[in-house]
Amino acid sequence: MESKEKRGKLILVSTPIGNKDDFTIRAIEALKMSDFVICEELKMGANILRQINLSKEFYTLNEHNEEENAAELIEIIKTGKTAALISDAGTPLFADPGRILLKLALKSDIEIEVVPGASSIMTAIVRCGFDLHEFVYAGFLSRNSDDRVKKIKELSYERRTIILMDTPYRLLSLLEDLNKVMPERSAYLGMNLTMHYETHHYGTFSELYNKLKDEKIKSEFVICFEGNFNTAYKKQSSERGEYSSDNRDSRTESGGDRPPRRDNDDRPPRREYEDRPPRQDYGDRPPRKDYGDRPPRKEYGDRPPRKEYGDRPPRKEYGDRPPRKEYGDRPPRKEYGDRPPRKEFGDKPPRREWSDKPPRREWSDKPPRKEYGDRPPRKEFGDRPPRKEWSDKPPRREWTDKPPRREWSDKPPRKEYDDRPKRDDGDSRGRSSWSNDSERPPRKEFGGKPKAFGSGVKPFRPKKAGGDFPKKNRFTKRK
Structure with a gap:
């Protein structure tokens, strides 16, 4: 057991190919007991372990880095660790990388375990x-x-x-x-x-x-x-024209797509001569046409005579062409003396000199700038109308100026049950009337309505800073 632990262990774990419920119990236990996981891509490997609420250390092994990382992973496994190899979906090494890692593990005498699973x-x-x-x-x-x-x-x-x-x-x-x-x-x-x-x-x-x-x-x-x-x-090849006698040798030499040869046991039994229909005799065939029945072949003498070269029209000779124009027939070229004389620089008007420009305007020609003394005087604060003071406002209405509040004693007395007309029959809602006062339940008495808050007491009015007028609050009323 100690030697196996020192050698390490490589577990090939199959993962689901789509449905996460295909995770086997054995695969989950193998991933839990492993020290690290080898996957193709970190993102896909993390998603697979997240389905079983597991987190492990990851190493990548794909077609781009398999030759480089395989030897390093084997050295890590040799220290006594257990590695789990998974693919993005399905069984690892099947149409997936990992073959080099498995070969090195076999050479290094590392224990290998395969956990099967779902397969498409x-x-x-x-x-x-x-x-x-x-x-x-x-x-x-x-x-x-x-x-x-x-x-x-x-x-x-x-x-x-x-x-x-x-x-x-x-x-x-x-x-x-x-x-x-x-x-x-x-x-x-x-x-x-x-x-x-x-x-x-x-x-x-x-x-x-x-x-x-x-x-x-x-x-x-x-x-x-x-x-x-x-x-x-x-029969199939002859219909396709692939194995005709013309290209049979060339296709055989080049190793063409010829199907495997059929065994004798697979062939149907050969037809015997007795099963074949009787062959047609020569006597049943119509007589063959003889050469004498054919029309005579045309002889060369019946053809029209071939045109000879002498029948062609004579070829035009060079002497029949019109004479070529000579250089002497061209009009004389214009000489330089026929051109008008070129304008000389002396014919241009004289250039305008700086002295012909009007004199530049000097600063002294500008009108004098307005001074501050020419502006109208600024209004002073003393010219403003006096500000209204708080004392000019009309006095605020006091609570004492309001009419006295109506007391409960001023209300007319409430009608008692004795003053109401008595009903002998039940009303429309099915309630029966009281026949006498003894059957009527006693009236619930009240101790009187409680007084309103602050009745007869002047409310507290906080003063505003800088004035004698109170600040509005929830105790004050609008006028």
Whole structure:
């Protein structure tokens, strides 16, 4: 046990491919016991562990840095630590980086454990409904369309069920190439597998392409299609013109796309001579036409005579052309003496001198500036009308000037029950009247209405700074 702890441990943990409920208990326990996690991208790795409320130290390992970081990670694991390798979705190392890390771990005698989980390939192959005894995983095809079509042609002769995968944005281009090579082949297309919005499509490649070519699809997918059950490869190739006698040798030498050779056990039994229809005898055929029945062939003498060179019109000779114009026939060139004389500088008007300009205006010619003494005197504060003082305002109305408040004693006495008319019958609401005073309940007496706050007492009025008038508050009333 001590030697294993010193060697360290590498756990290959499978993660869900879409549905987070596919996390197995064993995968969760493996991630919890690991000292650090190796993932492709830090963001995706953190999201995966966040689903199970777990936080660990991360190291990145992808196709860009696998060769550099693999050796360093092995040295860390050798110190006795446990590392968990995960991918963005599904099983690590399957169409994902990590192969170099696994090889170094095997060479270093590090303990390796695999934790299986959800797989889109197994989900699709079970769901497709095709033959499951044998199947071929072709993986991701080439990005180049020509190379992809060439590989699809090779797969078209395969008799086993084929599985294809690719990135979401290349789904339509892949379906287009599959439709070109084998449009009538039955296929299955599964998208967003294990999710609650997963979709499944069945049909030929021609039907699938026509159905999805106008849609904008960006989903993870798996394609499964049936193998080629027609074993007459030579018949198929002759119809396509791929294995004719003209190019058979060249294709064999260059290693062409010839299908695998059929075993003798797979061939149907050969027809015997007894099963063939009787051959037609020569006597049943119509007599062959003899050469004497053909019209006589035209002889060379029946053709019109060929035109000879002597029948052509004579070729024009150089002497028949008009004579070329000589230089003497051109008009004489104008000489420099025929041009008008050039204007000399002396013919220009004299340049204006500075002395011809009018004299510049001096500062002494400006009118004198107004002095401060010419302005009207400024109004002084003494010229303003006197400000109204607080003493000029009319006196404020006091509380004593108000009429006395009406007391409760001034109200007329309240009618008692004895003064009201008695009712013998019940009213409209079904209440019965009192037959006598003894049946009536005693009246609830009141001790009198409490006096209002501040009645008969002058309220407190705080004075305003700088004056004798009180400040308005909630005790004062508006006039």
